[in-house]
Amino acid sequence: METEVPSSTGSRWSRVASSLPVRNVQDLAACPEEMTAQNLERYIRPDIGVLVEKSSEVPVIDLGKLFNPRFVEEEAARLRFACEDWGFFQLVNHGIADEIITNIRSDIQSFFQLPLEVKCAYAQVPGSLQGYGQSFVVSEGQKLDWCDRFSIIAQPPQARDMKYWPTQPRTFRKSINDYSSELMKIIGSVVHFIAKALNIDLKLMDDKYVSQVLRMNYYPPCMTMAEKVLGLSPHSDASFLTILLEINSVEGLQIKRHNAWITVKPNPKALLVNVGDFLEIMSNGKYKSVEHRVTINANQERLTISAFHFPSLDGVVAPMTTITEERILYKTMGVEEYLKIFMSNKLEGKSALDHAKLS
Ligand SMILES: O=C(O)CCC(=O)C(=O)O
Ligand SMILES: [Fe+2]
Numbered sequence: 001m002e003t004e005v006p007s008s009t010g011s012r013w014s015r016v017a018s019s020l021p022v023r024n025v026q027d028l029a030a031c032p033e034e035m036t037a038q039n040l041e042r043y044i045r046p047d048i049g050v051l052v053e054k055s056s057e058v059p060v061i062d063l064g065k066l067f068n069p070r071f072v073e074e075e076a077a078r079l080r081f082a083c084e085d086w087g088f089f090q091l092v093n094h095g096i097a098d099e100i101i102t103n104i105r106s107d108i109q110s111f112f113q114l115p116l117e118v119k120c121a122y123a124q125v126p127g128s129l130q131g132y133g134q135s136f137v138v139s140e141g142q143k144l145d146w147c148d149r150f151s152i153i154a155q156p157p158q159a160r161d162m163k164y165w166p167t168q169p170r171t172f173r174k175s176i177n178d179y180s181s182e183l184m185k186i187i188g189s190v191v192h193f194i195a196k197a198l199n200i201d202l203k204l205m206d207d208k209y210v211s212q213v214l215r216m217n218y219y220p221p222c223m224t225m226a227e228k229v230l231g232l233s234p235h236s237d238a239s240f241l242t243i244l245l246e247i248n249s250v251e252g253l254q255i256k257r258h259n260a261w262i263t264v265k266p267n268p269k270a271l272l273v274n275v276g277d278f279l280e281i282m283s284n285g286k287y288k289s290v291e292h293r294v295t296i297n298a299n300q301e302r303l304t305i306s307a308f309h310f311p312s313l314d315g316v317v318a319p320m321t322t323i324t325e326e327r328i329l330y331k332t333m334g335v336e337e338y339l340k341i342f343m344s345n346k347l348e349g350k351s352a353l354d355h356a357k358l359s
Pocket of ligand 2: 236
């Protein structure tokens with residue numbers, strides 16, 4: 001492996017996001033004899049809760065309609081409602097070529113099928129955010145997620161450590177690169193319509209989505225106690241906007257709504273977009289960064305790729321006084337400072353957003 005020192009932006013990211021090492025769950029789940037009560041103890045949650053609603057549909061937004069003068073007004077109103085009321089929407093007619101989606105799906109599946117040592121080797125990038133395993137493991141006693149993740153910085157081009165990106169499967173770098181670039185275009189369009197909906201100058205949002213971190217999530221099935229573990233603990237995203245692609249249409253994502261957990265039905269044609277903490281702060285709470293989590297299946301694995309879009313680490317995010325005549329509810333937050341709070345053990349059960357709220 002090459003040992004060149006990654007770019008300074010890369011190492012700054014890694015200072016923000018360090019994690020304690022834990023065992024890979026894909027490996028654990030593949031060894032029935034190791035699925036002992038003792039080995040599973042750190043994953044079992046006493047508090048999963050059963051308030052699950054199945055019926056409600058996450059709003060669907062058609063990107064084609066937003067670009068069509070005949071439909072734009074109606075569709076923009078639906079976008080506004082989705083961001084205010086749900087914090088989530090399914091983006092259809094997004095325009096990414098089928099081939100690009102098919103390739104990223106197939107390469108992520110192949111990547112997670114590689115032997116553990118191979119995947120781990122790709123993760124050993126000194127001073128970089130790139131990593132394989134679980135993020136956010138900050139204390140020895142913490143409950144663990146039933147999930148393995150592989151993260152990389154994908155944008156901006158000068159900050160990514162492309163030379164360390166996996167070369168297996170052979171087409172992986174190209175698939176990641178193509179998918180990442182397409183998302184940058186889409187996010188630009190979505191932000192354009194969000195700025196319109198909020199009635200603010202688009203320029204004020206230009207710098208809010210320049211960085212993109214991709215996280216590929218692998219949730220193994222858990223035969224023995226699927227209903228007692230979580231793939232991902234409840235959280236809101238410390239991003240401006242997140243775009244999720246479900247790789248294999250296996251259910252698992254739940255959104256908190258009116259104090260119940262709503263299971264999102266996979267839609268292979270859609271990208272799932274959600275408002276992150278930075279957009280909540282910027283919109284002075286008008287748009288909501290909603291809590292979500294991932295549950296586990298007994299027999300089927302689930303795979304997804306999350307794309308988190310952020311301002312640059314040097315940036316700040318402040319509530320836009322023009323959006324609202326109401327009282328300012330959030331502090332001006334440095335992006336790096338906020339991410340450090342989000343990923344640190346200083347939360348003491350509070351959400352990172354609480355640190356951004358003015359009392
Ligand atoms: O994998 C999923 O369904 C959700 C992932 C997610 O919420 C995240 O990566 O922040
Ligand atoms: Fe998330």
